Amino acid sequence: MSFFDIAKNRYTTKTYNPNERISEDTVxxxxxxxxxxxxxxxxxxxxxxFVSDESTKQKLADASYWNAGRINEAxxxxxxxxxxxxxxxxxxxxxxxxxGSVNYYNQFVKPKGNTEIKYWLRHQVYLSLGFFLSACxxxxxxxxxxxxxxxxxxxxxxxxxxxxxxxxVAIGYRNPEDANQPSVSPKSRLPLExxxxxI
Numbered sequence: 001m002s003f004f005d006i007a008k009n010r011y012t013t014k015t016y017n018p019n020e021r022i023s024e025d026t027v028x029x030x031x032x033x034x035x036x037x038x039x040x041x042x043x044x045x046x047x048x049x050f051v052s053d054e055s056t057k058q059k060l061a062d063a064s065y066w067n068a069g070r071i072n073e074a075x076x077x078x079x080x081x082x083x084x085x086x087x088x089x090x091x092x093x094x095x096x097x098x099x100g101s102v103n104y105y106n107q108f109v110k111p112k113g114n115t116e117i118k119y120w121l122r123h124q125v126y127l128s129l130g131f132f133l134s135a136c137x138x139x140x141x142x143x144x145x146x147x148x149x150x151x152x153x154x155x156x157x158x159x160x161x162x163x164x165x166x167x168x169v170a171i172g173y174r175n176p177e178d179a180n181q182p183s184v185s186p187k188s189r190l191p192l193e194x195x196x197x198x199i
Contacts, residue, residue, distance in 0.1 A: 010137035015175040016073035033135045037128035041101040045121040047163045049079040063153035075172035081163035144170040
């Protein structure tokens, strides 16, 4: 399937088939794909927690407002978190990145102060989201990105160790009756000429 076809057919899944699970081989492939996500200066200020344990998923679902049902039905929940310890992050890039990348951070990001640094770190994690959703669709896996979480509760439930929850993605296989799929409810997007310009 071409990427254009993937873009036309991918959608935010509302209900999953709770009896169909993603194979371990495919989950391992997704883990490796998400590891390859792009980030500014290759900063990688993230942690991705794959949750399949039903007890843990239930606890996270209980901290997810209206998203609880789809989390419980889905095969896995992936929690995206950003590093929250700036000193730890600076040590990480010092040990793993070339001098030019570290210099960029020190010259253009660090002088902005801790609040702006954390915003910048979180933005990198959001870059990985689109990459991951596209990867899932390319493997015929359905997905639901969600920010409707009680983030502090997620941080208490999971062993994040210096990272903070930003959002999560439920993945699995759709319920054939899901009314949100494009074959039932066609995608609604703004006209091309309203959102894309050429100069």
